[in-house]
Amino acid sequence: MPPDEFERVWDDKGSKAYSDGSIWRPIPPSGYVAMGLVASRGYDRPSRNSVRCVRADLVIASYINELIWNNKRSPAKLDFSAWSISPPGAAAGEVYLSPGTFVGAASYTKPSMHIAAYSLRMQIPLHTAYPPPAPALSGDRQPAPFEKAVVSNISKLAWFTVKDPNLSALEQLRTSPTYRLERLDKYVLVGFGHNKSSLNQSFKWTATRGQNGSSLKTLTHTTGIEIGTEWGFNVWGASGKVSAKLSGGFTHTQTSSEGWTTSTAFEINATVPAHKAVAVYLVQSDYKLLRENGTQVATDISYTDGDNVYWSEYPPARECEVTCKPLPAPGS
Template sequence: MTAQEDSALPTRQMEPLRFDNLLISFTTEFYRVWDTHGSRAKPAAFWRPTPAPDVLPGYFPLGDVAVADLDNINEKRVVAVVCEADAQSADLALGKALSPPDDYELIWKDSGTKSKKDGAIWRPVPPNGYVALGSVCTNDHEKPSLNAIRCVRADLVVASRVDELIWSDKGSGAKQSFSAWRITPPHAPAGEIYLAPGTFSSAGNYSKPEMGNPTYSLRVPIALEVSPQPPAPELTAEPPARLTEPAKLTHTARLPWFAVMDPSLSPLEQLRRSPGYRLERTDQYMLIGYGHNTESQKRTFRWTAPRVQRTEHLRTFAQITAIEFGRQWPGDSPAPLQFSAKLDEDFVLCGAQANEWLNARPLDVITFAAGKKSIAVYLVQSNYTLLREDGKPVTDTVSYTDGNRLHICEHSSEETDFTCTPAQMPAPAAADKPAIEPAPAADVPAATDSAP
């Protein structure tokens, strides 16, 4: 995309991410609650996310943001904010997704720092069945409002870990000790994203918080739309064409902006111009061999089927988009928010034990045709394309040959009917049974009959 095309992209209002009756959106607007200016403490500031009421009505922060400098973070940082959905939970016994805290626990105040203005850090006390995802700062020594943040129902989050130190008051002269820590989510399972809220974990000392002070990240299911597979090919009296039907869209995974690296847009531009991405999969039957048995006895046919997947193509796709097939991402790629994600295994055709995307060896297919019958064998090729919200592709398509989906058709020249047999798993090499196996690395056999 050229710079001229990029500037023409419209600003789009993001559809909130949804998990049950929890809505998740994002803000880049903040209010500076307190900072260390004028005190003996190292530079730091604490900011309150302030989602614009005309853009995000009803949204609340999950906690405040701590930064180890005095710079303005407006339009430079982005954090998650949450809202209660209009519809109730699918399980009515679970209740609302959000709740205000019951109370606050004082963690630290600036007494002794000689700061020109008061400041204090508080840990929310959540109601039973809910958890707090961050701490709250005040510009005085009074407890914050119970409406300052929201706690989240426990089944909508995942326990996380404390990572890097953001800031500590060491050397400030304060009567209490304090440190603020970054929250990092664990590895997400297939089909989910774990998103750190962008808040901080607080400790009343200089040690990394342990299990007694749990932290949490948001759970975000990866929305997956599944359509019927393309119609299976049929074998008639005529030799089949290599492509029986055009590729058909069968799966669409919807990914939020922060989970995708877009070479043409910065993260904040993604939020405004392409807050959602579609990873589309199309499937197509590919003919790998056709044979006509003119004899009265059964006959063996053997073909070699090349695979379209290439390690270098997959690596390039991951380098450009940060999206991984068959494993976690973002990996080492930079990301505007702390998260972990993994695509559904059925969607990317990667089992838990093996990643066939890394196997480019051709397949050796053996079939048996009864006397006076023709036979055709097909495999399914899947193509994956990542699209921005406006429908434009982010990078080239990557493709995959599924060696586990073998489709066999038979036709008798003496009859008017035909039979087709889909085989989801390779069949053993036994009498009257087809077999599919990786071809040898060298001396690959050629087709024994006509094949495209």
């Protein structure tokens, strides 16, 4: 939507520059905001069609950040300084983008927060498919260590939220304007017990919840993406800034992101009735980042969900008792 009007913020009269220049503040219509100031050649008011205002529900209030330029060394009659805009930390499932706009004031002092600053606010599209089917024991023999992995969730990331090690920003925009972060879930066998006796029998296994290995650090170093928390960096040099965060359901962080920084061991205990077999499983999520053409950007990362334990019995009547308890940390 074009602005209703422009308000002059500064001009370079008296600067003795080769060409004249001025800075203007767009006055947005009701329900819209201006993303920043407008620089214009000469002293005439800019055309209303030179910029567009953005709907207020598509932006987020942001911070006035670093000095871009001031005219301290100019003999112009009016002082002026221009400042960059930085988005706040993104909420789960959202992206905030400061697209290189700026705010300013007729002074050399950093503007106070009464001067409005905004970043664009976008949702991270999330496609949720069916989870993998739960495994079922069909006999008293130990099952395979892994069930088939199924793509259960896909987050679509805009190109400017990903640092692609093989593509420049312009190449990203042209060839892969979006990236797919796929989550493949599979059941992983933690333990199997077969009670061949005529009395109840106890079985015990140790499992680990959280992120497996150092692959998360590799992903973050390569692409800038953080899985369990907010991430951000400069785009288009230093003029734009982005902040993004994946949804808690996608990253197993509805209650805590601790599992992405620290893996913890816990004990699973099962009481198995006579002449019965039990298989205990956890769900492992493997994350894969892909360009639009299907090529992979970085190594896979894996996360084991220890908050939910699944077990299957044979014969299938639900008779086993399965409990979990945390194990003390090493050295404690």
